[in-house]
Amino acid sequence: MLELDGLAKRFDGQAGRALFSHVSLRLAPGECVAIMGESGVGKSTLLNCIAGLEAVDAGSIRLDGTELVALDDDAFARLRRRSYGFVFQAFHLLPHLTLAQNVALPLWLLDCAAAEAQQRATAMLAQVGLGDRADDWPRHLSGGEMQRVAIARALVHRPTLVLADEPTGNLDAERAADVLELLLGSIRSAGAIGILVTHSRAAAARTDRVLRLTATGLAEEAVAA
């Protein structure tokens, strides 16, 4: 369970202009939500705050009952290793690692034995339809394939929470639909919580709930696919 209570964020700390405030949200395992909003409203900043990469100015973040706001940088890093998965718009695969190694990276960080990491990464690649290309290199992939690998990397260590910012932003409509289906399906079947930041109404419509972020908080809205 992810619980956000009264989160507030200002530009440049307490003295700066308010970005958003009163952000509260409860998400259960297996639930996927989309966050939409105007450019500059702070959608990405909210994800950063949830990931512990930016500090909040007020409020509380609890993951499975653990308060995260008070964690220091290193403790949050350890938590991210264990409990978070990320999907980036530009994929961010390491060019010097094979596809299997890229997927195994979170397992390596969790000190998983090499053979086991390789086996789980290969299985995860098979789940995203790239099982036969485990030893291939990222430079040989198309954008859609790269995002599939990124999804595999985000889920391979069975995280509690998957954060994805514009995961289909670099893909054409057809590939975007495939990737989104794969991402949401994988999150749901893994029983994880998924938060998508997107500008695409079509993408948002495939999630369980759509939330609009404004300066005064999150509001649920109905979106037609």
Place this chain on the structure above:
Amino acid sequence: MNAGLRHVFLASLARRRLATALSLLAIALGVALGLAVQLIHGAALDEFGRGMRLVAGEADLQVMGPRTGFDDALYVLLAQRPEVADASPILEVEASLPQRDDSLRVFGVDALRVRRVQPALMPVPEAEVAGEFGIFAADGVFLSPAAQAALGPGTGGTLAVLAGPREEHLRILGSVPGAGRGQRLAVMDIAAAQRLFDQVGRVTRIDLRLAQGVDRAAAIERLRPLLPPGVELLAPEAAASQVAGLSRAYRVNLTMLAAIALLTGGFLVFSTQLLSVVRRRQELALLRALGLDRRTLLRGLLAEGALLGFVGGLVGVALGYALSALAFSIVGADLGAGYFEGVEPGLRFEPLATAVYLVLGVAAGVAGAWLPAREASRVAPARALRASDDVEVLRARPRGPAALASLGLALLLCLLPPLGGIPVFGYAAIALILAGSVLVLPAVVRLAMRALDGGRFVLLRLAHARLAAAPGQVVVAGAGVVASVALAAAMAIMVSSFRTSVDDWLSDVLPADLYLRASSSGASAFLTPEVIAQVAATPGVSSVQPVRFDTLRLDEAQFPVTLIARPVAEGAPVPLVEGDAASVRGADGLPPAWVSEAMADLFRLAVGDTLSLPFGGAPHRFRVAGVWRDYARQHGAVLVELADYRALTNDSRSNNVAIRVAPGVQAETVAAALQAQFVGRNFELAAPGEIRATTLAVFDRTFLVTYLMEAVAILIGLFGVSTSFAALATARRKEFGMLRHLGLTRRDIGRLLALEGALGAAVGVAVGLAAGGAVALVLVEVVNRQSFHWSMDIRLPLAALAAFAVTLVLLAAVAARLSGYQAMRQSAVLAVREDW
């Protein structure tokens, strides 16, 4: 290329200030070292040559003999010849000075003759102290301005010199103004000098001015038959070129070291330019897509290297002059090697050398920029626009055949003889070994990464994967490391081998318990048979072995060789590398002689050959019985039995004596007895330990400049690691941002960079050490043999090399960690900003 385009390229240098500054500094240091060596030695040689010309004056020819001189009857004979217009006899003595380590060149001249032949040596008496016939005074001497400045007493004072076992005090009656500021010498009447130095009836040189219309070659042909053995007729410039030739190998060695520092600077330009090209891949692809042709792109990138080289060269030139001025004031014109003693040159602007080194700086910059520029100009723009990763460029193509060809050619070059006494092919082999070792790096990285398993440690796995996929990263960061480590390791092995060999050699040649010598320097002091007898009769002395030194002119093209006459059969062992020390005459009845390695090389002598040694006014045939190791005389030395020498010359004087004490007697007791016995005499008594310590101190001083150059090369190599990792870390900031998202801490990223730095440097250091070993072999077996004619036993300073390697790997790790600091500091969010 128009101004706008020029700006596009050159502004890139300003954008990467640290890398640009370090590249500039590296080139500047290389140029500065090379130019300084050139300036210092050039000035010393000029001054030395000026001194030779000054002493020769108007002479067309010089009759030169051994250090102990030749019969002055030859002067009378030559002066009467129709080919000779004027003849001026000179007795030149390297006078020992009591209580001083240096000596003074004293010229005994005929004042009436010297005015016409060597006017610069004309003494000018001070009327108040010299009187009417001061220039003929038996106890008078005239000092050059430099000698007056160095020795203290001015006109009216006295100068103490050693003449045989005696200390004599000469009145300073005036000066030799024609000698100029750089020459330290004294002039006195020749008859007085002959008496003073026990050389009555002998001269060391006769300078000849030929009659009008007489051709020099014809005069040499006609006069040479009149000369006794061991006396040569030389053109004045030949003597100067002999000295220049003697120091040339040393000068070329230092110049080559400076060239390697410059080469390392070129590697650094290569690293920074390659990384710059990696970072600007999309920018350059965009330019190509907009219509920039390959050639203009290539030229633009080469212009960046040229500008780096030019500015670095300018800074280097300024630094070179500053270094030269500093070196003149601290270590002297010979950089501590002892080739130009008695010469005090001044620093001058040398336009040609300056221009050459400036051009070399530009060449290093352009050469460093060449490969990256070619790489960038060959990339297909569409591909470069699409791909933004650096791994593609840093994959590094395997260059095994080129590396093998390079190393094979190096091996072949080592078999070739020197050119004009300079081991040109040896140096070329060293350059090829360095090039080959850089070319072999990608293959070594691949092998090393294959052998090294990432294991369970995630950072090690990441570093391992990165280096395995992009060995070019090691090539970029490690090229400078390889060159500098190879240089440092080679010098360390060579110096260690040399020092150990010198130490062993000193043990061989200093077996006695005590050594008594007439003077620490110069040739005017000697020990008489009476003194030797007194030493032998001193209580506690078991045996004495006197030694006599002289110089012999065997060939007009060569510097005189040193003659050493001492008991060989019962004396100190000879450090033979060939032949044997049995002091027996062969079937042909010829006495044995043992030649040094230098003499064997220079005069092409081998064991069993016959050798003619001109001393005592006649040639004497000897049989070469052995070749020995001599680190003291680069121009060659020949050892003969003292008994043979005395039988042929009737010269009973000695320069020093080796003393063995009786069993059970302390050497210190005998030393005290000898000091009491010779109180007030200017003899020097030394234990072998003291001589060994002094010799090794001189050895270390000689290599001081070498150590300095090594340190600079290593510093430049570390610059390479630092700039490479700074640029790589900046190029990889998105990767680091992503890793932070996945749960790596900033510290972890720092550790990852340090690990990559350490792994890369470890490979660079390993290849550098291997290349250093090969370069050391070339230095010992080719360069030293061909330059100085010295052999030595290879000794690996394993502990020092291991400590050096570990330190360098750690320093590289620290440099990589610090250089990546900026990229690590960046927020993980900002690093992937385009996505969030």
